[in-house]
Amino acid sequence: xxxxxxxxxxxxxxxxxxxxxxxxxxxxxxxxxxxxxxxxxxxxxxxxxxxxxxxxxxxxxxxxxxxxxxxxxxxxxxxxxxxxxxxxxxxxxxxxxxxxxxxxxxxxxxxxxxxxxxxxxxxxxxxxxxxxxxxxxxxxxxxxxxxxxxxxxxxxxxxxxxxxxxxxxxxxxxxxxxxxxxxxxxxxxxxxxxxxxxxxxxxxxxxxxxxxxxxxxxxxxxxxxxxxxxxxxxxxxxxxxxxxxxxxxxxxxxxxxxxxxxxxxxxxxxxxxxxxxxxxxxxxxxxxxxxxxxxxxxxxxxxxxxxxxxxxxxxxxxxxxxxxxxxxxxxxxxxxxxxxxxxx
Numbered sequence: 426x427x428x429x430x431x432x433x434x435x436x437x438x439x440x441x442x443x444x445x446x447x448x449x450x451x452x453x454x455x456x457x458x459x460x461x462x463x464x465x466x467x468x469x470x471x472x473x474x475x476x477x478x479x480x481x482x483x484x485x486x487x488x489x490x491x492x493x494x495x496x497x498x499x500x501x502x503x504x505x506x507x508x509x510x511x512x513x514x515x516x517x518x519x520x521x522x523x524x525x526x527x528x529x530x531x532x533x534x535x536x537x538x539x540x541x542x543x544x545x546x547x548x549x550x551x552x553x554x555x556x557x558x559x560x561x562x563x564x565x566x567x568x569x570x571x572x573x574x575x576x577x578x579x580x581x582x583x584x585x586x587x588x589x590x591x592x593x594x595x596x597x598x599x600x601x602x603x604x605x606x607x608x609x610x611x612x613x614x615x616x617x618x619x620x621x622x623x624x625x626x627x628x629x630x631x632x633x634x635x636x637x638x639x640x641x642x643x644x645x646x647x648x649x650x651x652x653x654x655x656x657x658x659x660x661x662x663x664x665x666x667x668x669x670x671x672x673x674x675x676x677x678x679x680x681x682x683x684x685x686x687x688x689x690x691x692x693x694x695x696x697x698x699x700x701x702x703x704x705x706x707x708x709x710x711x712x713x714x715x716x717x718x719x720x721x722x723x724x725x726x727x728x729x730x731x732x733x734x735x736x737x738x739x740x741x742x743x744x745x746x747x748x749x750x751x752x753x754x755x756x757x758x759x760x761x762x763x764x765x766x767x768x769x
Contacts, residue, residue: 463594463603470589471607479611482542482584483618485566486517491538493519496527498552500601501544501608508542508612515620524552532559540566542615546588546604548576557581570608586611644766646730647723650744650756657682657754660689660711664700667692667710678741680754681714687752688743690714721758722747731763 497505512519569582656674
């Protein structure tokens with residue numbers, strides 16, 4: 426049995442569908458659609474309400490000398506943890522402080538160089554009050570995010586990110602659903618705006634994400650290429666000499682360079698094998714080399730270089746400087762280097 430995206434129940438064995446099961450599926454899809462519709466309506470309202478306060482919040486977070494301390498209780502706190510993580514991974518130092526723990530010693534994690542971003546839909550969460558008082562006492566900038574303009578949090582904030590009052594998607598209208606979606610969207614918007622102000626680069630992003638898929642995707646050729654003792658030979662070198670260079674370099678190839686040091690060809694172990702019977706005929710590297718070999722650039726993504734090797738059915742690329750008319754080799758990248766780095 427399977428269910429289509431439109432909620433229609435289908436039997437793979439040809440039997441008639443279970444009408445009661447179909448009714449359940451229809452109800453589930455209706456619930457999902459209600460959640461989606463509530464989120465769309467809320468975000469549409471949020472777009473209309475966004476303006477000067479958002480820019481001032483970005484100003485505060487951009488200028489902070491320390492970190493952005495994010496705090497919230499319950500579901501708002503869970504959203505706050507994600508916002509802090511997103512900020513920290515995109516160039517804005519940030520971490521989450523639990524408001525209840527702050528009242529029992531963790532207040533020491535907040536310094537005068539920091540800024541506070543506090544989340545509370547109603548704005549009257551009592552666990553936040555000690556942090557609010559601390560911020561006011563020591564002149565720590567406070568950005569409050571909530572929906573009640575008359576709440577303690579919003580009134581105490583230096584910058585108030587006022588969210589539209591929207592309906593929750595749950596049947597009772599109580600469980601935080603639409604409200605937490607809005608908080609998450611605003612948090613993501615702050616992080617992206619700060620990224621753009623800072624000119625946050627892909628290289629910085631890679632530095633903050635060295636592990637996992639993201640880190641692998643952003644690895645560049647220069648991170649993996651070999652630069653020492655490159656296997657290079659001259660066009661008039663004998664095949665035997667080229668083979669010795671290849672064996673010493675342990676890359677399965679040797680680059681052929683002219684008098685100016687420019688790469689003009691490549692000899693691979695396959696070229697040696699194909700011409701093995703002619704080895705005694707006084708062949709040189711130029712006689713058996715492949716001319717105009719495929720190359721990579723240092724700033725190129727390693728994933729792109731790997732794709733080129735796969736498409737060309739080769740196992741190595743010499744690396745040349747971008748725009749270098751002289752074509753002088755800077756390094757060499759082997760397919761095994763990419764595989765060891767987790768690229769596929």
